[in-house]
Amino acid sequence: MPDPPDVQAAVEEAHRGEWGLVLAATARFVGGDLSLAEEATQDAFVAALQTWGERGIPRRPGAWLTATARRKALDVIRRDAVLRRKLPALAASASEQTDDDEEGDVIPDDRLRLVFTCCHPALAPEARSALTLRLVCGLSTAEIARAYLVPEATLAVRITRAKKKIAAAAIPYRVPEGPDLAERTDDVLTVVHLVFTAGHTATGGDELVRADLVARSLDLARVLASLLPEDPEVVGLLALLELTDARRDARVGADGELVLLEDQDRSRWDRTAVDHGLAMLDRGLRLTGPQHPPGRFLLQAALAAVHAEAATWEDTDWAAAVLLYDQLLVVWPSPVVALNRGVAVGFAEGPAAGLAALDRLAPEPMLARYHYLPAARAELLRRLDRVAEAAAAYREALTLVTAEPERRHLERRLATLPG
């Protein structure tokens, strides 16, 4: 009989690695009923704690859990069928299937169906990431609520409502085909990127939970890249997340302060993650061509690579960055991208050119409340020795900034202006 700590560890490892697979396979088995699949998956993990302790840890934990979850789901269907005499056909066909594949066969795109369903455009955007973290990654509603700083009850309602809508609106449990696939893949990538950003950006809240969001989004990006290996944007997202996350240790100073890219100790970047990210970027770029120009995730990964490949901030190839921003603006015409392009122009062609580019963005309503625009202007004015205007721009940025580490950074910059 295995030691209880070993069983606990094996169940935790399976939960981390197999939850999404088990739930996805169970959901297919019960015709896309996600609530039933979730309940049955949960029950299977509870059963594993006991059964594995008594009979040993199975050779293939995922297969054991899938077979168990299906049996649990079947129990519910049979019970309901007896109660309502409504689903005898489904119960019968399900029981035939389960006798044949006691091991619980797992077809590779099961998780893909689950992800596409969780990220369906008919669901509210904030519900998509919550549902993905719950059903695909197996995070509890309490963990997701802590990560997003919302009350657990609010989050539970959000997830329940989304599951009800999937059922009521007959949202199919399948991977979209044809022209829909690219558009729906973009929806999925957006959700994964948002989960990463929520974990990566310092917005307060529980440090451990946020690190978990980063790890889960990287897991999701890897799963997607293995299931859709021919899609340059999918590969591009993985490259982007790896290259960005490689800087994690260097982003926070000894005093807990946020360290800007410019000031980071590049020897603290995770070289393995950088190398893997660069390899992914290379693979993604080779999948593009005249018919498939690089999209926003691949281009952002290429921009992250410009920094990853520079030994120092001064070595940054800003001309390459400007070209990449130009391409990015074509596929993603966002004022925030134009703002970042302006900053790159400031380094590639000098502060006066950068300032001219930023000043063209001043009337943009989307940037009116965005502290980064006056902060970027302040840096350029500083380099042009226009000290009074720089100070005014820092002060404007300080009236708009919300995150505490960024506020402290702006205050330091203002205080160190030459008087």
Add this chain to the structure above:
Amino acid sequence: MPRFMYVIAVDEAAMANATPEQMEQMMTAHNDWGKAVADAGATVIAGDPLAPSSTATTVRHAEDGSPIVTDGPFAETKEALGGYYILECADGDVALALAKSLPAGTVELRPIVDLPS
């Protein structure tokens, strides 16, 4: 097969000022959409334009259950309920694709609840 209701919102002022040519174009667009519905393996069960919201009557109920009749639609907005379709189709993805191609500015797509017979 699931059924869906397409609730179409229209700008009534623009509708009132539409020229005969514009009305004709709208009819053609809806006829073309009917072909797209058939191509998607879906069926139009019903579909009609509605008389303007100035002709609407809303019935609410007071706390004691007595009906209160008011002149006008649910909510006074720039856009008003202008027409509807009821379709039967394979699933929510087909329904959503057809909602996107429906020749109308704003469409609310609602699943129809099947009551047990």
